[in-house]
Amino acid sequence: MDIKFIGIITCHLLFTFLISKLLFYILLNHLLWLFSSIVTFSLWILVAVFTYKLTKRNFLAEEVVPKNKALLITGCDSGFGHFLAKRLDSKGFHVFAACLFPSGEGAMELKNNCSQRLHVLHMDVTKEDSVKDAVEFVKQNLGSSEFWAVVNNAGIAKGFSFELSDMDDFKNTLDVNTFGPIRVTKAFLPLLKQSKGRIVNITSLSGKLTECSNAGHKDFILRTTGPLNRRHSSVD
Numbered sequence: 001m002d003i004k005f006i007g008i009i010t011c012h013l014l015f016t017f018l019i020s021k022l023l024f025y026i027l028l029n030h031l032l033w034l035f036s037s038i039v040t041f042s043l044w045i046l047v048a049v050f051t052y053k054l055t056k057r058n059f060l061a062e063e064v065v066p067k068n069k070a071l072l073i074t075g076c077d078s079g080f081g082h083f084l085a086k087r088l089d090s091k092g093f094h095v096f097a098a099c100l101f102p103s104g105e106g107a108m109e110l111k112n113n114c115s116q117r118l119h120v121l122h123m124d125v126t127k128e129d130s131v132k133d134a135v136e137f138v139k140q141n142l143g144s145s146e147f148w149a150v151v152n153n154a155g156i157a158k159g160f161s162f163e164l165s166d167m168d169d170f171k172n173t174l175d176v177n178t179f180g181p182i183r184v185t186k187a188f189l190p191l192l193k194q195s196k197g198r199i200v201n202i203t204s205l206s207g208k209l210t211e212c213s214n215a216g217h218k219d220f221i222l223r224t225t226g227p228l229n230r231r232h233s234s235v236d
């Protein structure tokens with residue numbers, strides 16, 4: 001082996017050793033910095049996302065003051081409407097609980113267990129006169145409250161099968177679930193406009209799945225009341 005060959009190989013090894021040492025030093029520092037930055041940023045995003053809802057609910061949510069706010073809920077004989085009437089009454093709202101059977105079990109329970117503010121009244125959402133009477137009843141019993149909301153809750157579940165359900169099922173479903181809320185909303189609109197109140201439609205996911213479904217027909221209301229809704233929120 002000649003001396004020149006050994007010298008060049010030694011220089012090469014030394015040189016590459018020094019370069020790799022330098023690279024290792026630079027990369028280690030930079031990679032560590034990069035890695036820790038990415039981890040910190042990801043953690044920050046995670047914490048921010050998880051605490052966002054909490055912050056929003058506690059500090060950014062618009063608080064509705066129930067005092068002197070009156071609202072009407074349809075279909076309070078049973079189910080969601082019944083429990084909502086109780087709940088909103090306990091919160092201090094002036095509740096008009098519209099029942100299909102105002103002497104029935106559900107209506108009686110509301111009368112016996114809720115505050116004096118809660119009024120039980122009759123309303124069949126498929127009958128024009130019944131809805132008009134309800135408007136008069138509300139006007140006469142509003143007292144110092146402003147009429148602030150209508151909750152279109154009444155609904156029936158028929159007409160699931162296009163082939164097997166008869167026409168009366170479809171007609172009845174449309175009358176209660178679609179024309180009912182339209183009838184009620186139109187009747188209470190003058191009062192709602194005065195208070196710049198809100199319309200709450202309780203509908204069903206089935207409305208998104210099939211055209212001939214039960215409560216889903218109420219989705220139609222969303223479209224027809226579009227021009228009235230300055231703000232619309234949907235809870236699925």
Ligand SMILES: NC(=O)c1ccc[n+]([C@@H]2O[C@H](COP(=O)([O-])OP(=O)(O)OC[C@H]3O[C@@H](n4cnc5c(N)ncnc54)[C@H](OP(=O)(O)O)[C@@H]3O)[C@@H](O)[C@H]2O)c1
Nearest residue numbers: 075077078079080100123124125126153154155203204215
């Ligand atoms: N339960 C669910 O899983 C579910 C899911 C999605 C959406 N929803 C919707 O939530 C709403 C309430 O449902 P729910 O489960 O609480 O059912 P529910 O217990 O049967 O309540 C519906 C209420 O509407 C009343 N009603 C029926 N026909 C009426 C009419 N022509 N005029 C006035 N009121 C009438 C019923 O009175 P009677 O009891 O005297 O018949 C009943 O009190 C409905 O709009 C429904 O489509 C329910």
